[in-house]
Amino acid sequence: xxxxxxxxxxxxxxxxxxxxxxxxxxxxxxxxxxxxxxxxxxxxxxxxxxxxxxxxxxxxxxxxxxxxxxxxxxxxxxxxxxxxxxxxxxxxxxxxxxxxxxxxxxxxxxxxxxxxxxxxxxxxxxxxxxxxxxxxxxxxxxxxxxxxxxxxxxxxxxxxxxxxxxxxxxxxxxxxxxxxxxxxxxxxxxxxxxxxxxxxxxxxxxxxxxxxxxxxxxxxxxxxxxxxxxxxxxxxxxxxxxxxxxxxxxxxxxxxxxxxxxxxxxxxxxxxxxxxxxxxxxxxxxxxxxxxxxxxxxxxxxxxxxxxxxxxxxxxxxxxxxxxxxxxxxxxxxxxxxxxxxxxxxxxxxxxxxxx
Numbered sequence: 330x331x332x333x334x335x336x337x338x339x340x341x342x343x344x345x346x347x348x349x350x351x352x353x354x355x356x357x358x359x360x361x362x363x364x365x366x367x368x369x370x371x372x373x374x375x376x377x378x379x380x381x382x383x384x385x386x387x388x389x390x391x392x393x394x395x396x397x398x399x400x401x402x403x404x405x406x407x408x409x410x411x412x413x414x415x416x417x418x419x420x421x422x423x424x425x426x427x428x429x430x431x432x433x434x435x436x437x438x439x440x441x442x443x444x445x446x447x448x449x450x451x452x453x454x455x456x457x458x459x460x461x462x463x464x465x466x467x468x469x470x471x472x473x474x475x476x477x478x479x480x481x482x483x484x485x486x487x488x489x490x491x492x493x494x495x496x497x498x499x500x501x502x503x504x505x506x507x508x509x510x511x512x513x514x515x516x517x518x519x520x521x522x523x524x525x526x527x528x529x530x531x532x533x534x535x536x537x538x539x540x541x542x543x544x545x546x547x548x549x550x551x552x553x554x555x556x557x558x559x560x561x562x563x564x565x566x567x568x569x570x571x572x573x574x575x576x577x578x579x580x581x582x583x584x585x586x587x588x589x590x591x592x593x594x595x596x597x598x599x600x601x602x603x604x605x606x607x608x609x610x611x612x613x614x615x616x617x618x619x620x621x622x623x624x625x626x627x628x629x630x631x632x633x634x635x636x637x638x639x640x641x642x643x644x645x646x647x648x649x650x651x652x653x654x655x656x657x658x659x660x661x662x663x664x665x666x667x668x669x670x671x672x673x674x675x676x677x678x679x680x681x682x683x684x685x
Contacts (some may be wrong), residue, residue, distance in 0.1 A: 352566050359568060359588060363580040370644045376418060376575050377639065377654070378653055380410040381634050383434040385657045386443060389665050390433060390450055394610050398669060399450050402479075403464045406434035408605035411631035412537055413438045415578025416505060417588045423502030425473045426490040429509060430465040431537075431604075432477040439472040443664035453671035459681070460674040473502075478588075482512035485534070489521040492532035492595075503531040503589045511542020513556050519563075522595070525561035530593040533585055534560070536599045537572070543608045544616045557599035565595050572602030573629040603629070 386406045394403045406413075410432075417438040420426070428435045436446050449456025449467050456612065457467040465479040475491060478484050488506030497503040512518060513536060525532055536556050540547055547554050557567030568585065571577045578600065585596050603625045607614040614622075639645045645653075 344582065348362065352561070355588075356566050356568060359566075359581070359584045363577075363584045366580040366583050368576055368579060370639075372418065372579075373576070373635065373639060374645065376414055376579065377632065377635050378657070379414045379417075379438060380635070381653060382443075382573060382657045382660065383410045383414070383437050385631060385654075385661045386437060386447075386664070387433060389661045390447070391606070392609065393447075393451065393665060393668075396455040399464070399496050400452065401465075402430065402464045403450070403610045404431040404608065405606045405610070406431055406604070408436035408625070408630070409537060409539060409572065409602045410434055411578050412535070412572045412573035412600050412602050413507070415575040416533075416535060416600075418579050419582040421502065422473075423495070423500050424505060425475055425488075425491045425502060426505045426507070427475045427484045427491060428477065428479065429484050429512070430479050430666075431509070432465065432467065435507065436467060436469070436472075436474060436477075439474045439530065441467075441469050441472050441474060443660055444667040447664040447668040448659075448671050450674060451668040451671075453668055454674040454678070455575060455671045456668075459678055461678065469521070482508060482515040482517050483516045484508050485512070485515075485521045488532060488534075489525050489530060492525060492530035493528065495531050496528070499591070502587060503533065505533050505535060506539055507535045509542060510536060510538040510547045510556060511545070511550065513559055514551060518559075522560050522565060524565045525595040526560070526565055529592070531589050531592075532595045533582075533589055534565075534595060534597045537602055538599055539604045541604075541608070541614075541616065544612065544614075546616070555599075557597055560595070560597045561626070565597055567597035567599060570598050570600045572600035573625075573631050573634070575631050575635055 383406060387407045391405055393399050413435045426435060426439055433446060437443060441458055445457045449462055450464055451456055452460045452463060454460050457469060465477055467477045468475055484506055485508055488504050492504040538556055542550055557569050560567055568581060570581045587596055588596055605626060640647060
């Protein structure tokens with residue numbers, strides 16, 4: 330072995346250790362800066378309203394599914410509301426959002442009309458995809474929402490492509506790409522990480538870790554459960570976020586988005602959350618105990634936690650919380666009635682938007 334070949338691993342080893350140190354310092358800085366982010370009372374109230382609207386919408390969607398008004402698959406977001414509400418509050422108008430099939434909450438957080446979303450769920454012509462997409466496939470270019478995708482992990486390469494589009498167009502936007510713990514072991518995820526790091530793309534990868542990919546716990550599915558570290562091989566920093574605390578999601582999300590907007594490339598957020606319902610409406614969720622579910626609902630519910638905090642600090646009183654709930658229920662009821670009264674697509678609609 331000649332002297333030149335000896336120096337290559339030595340240099341690489343030093344460089345890698347320095348990179349790890351820089352990444353660790355960077356992560357510490359983001360956490361520290363997040364602690365300094367102030368949230369106004371008005372913002373907190375809006376976060377509460379947005380979460381509650383999603384909760385009430387999903388509850389009604391579950392009812393309509395049980396009554397047979399919604400067909401196919403239906404994946405509810407109940408319990409996870411703080412994730413998308415906290416992060417979407419950090420988004421700018423030029424930004425884009427993409428997610429998986431548990432997507433109703435993301436649509437509402439992006440500002441899509443609850444009537445159009447519910448109409449699509451019930452397969453009506455006035456739905457966002459003209460009644461042909463259903464629960465998992467809705468889009469709104471106007472709101473920067475690019476789905477809703479039924480293929481596990483599909484949001485990651487498409488989101489990476491959206492980030493490339495932002496960089497190519499120089500529109501100052503970034504992509505918020507959501508996927509679950511059940512998708513993190515897929516090859517397309519790591520191909521996307523490599524490409525995003527290689528091209529320094531403006532994207533926030535959000536792993537919504539709700540502990541169970543379908544019916545399998547993350548401990549049984551992943552050899553390493555530190556999902557925020559999955560980008561280390563590509564130099565992508567990762568942070569852990571308490572997804573049951575909307576204010577923490579907002580604070581760390583704000584700094585993560587700032588990091589990406591400043592041209593530093595991709596970042597990963599592992600947002601630890603919990604879904605109250607099964608994977609889909611057909612899942613009885615027997616893989617977890619009733620005690621575990623009850624504890625999460627009673628001690629960690631994101632809406633209850635923020636509501637309690639707002640009343641304890643006299644930002645709102647209980648009558649105001651009731652008014653917010655009444656308004657949320659009114660909006661959702663109107664959306665449900667609109668969807669049920671709307672007409673189904675004409676038979677000719679089967680062939681529209683199809684290349685033949």
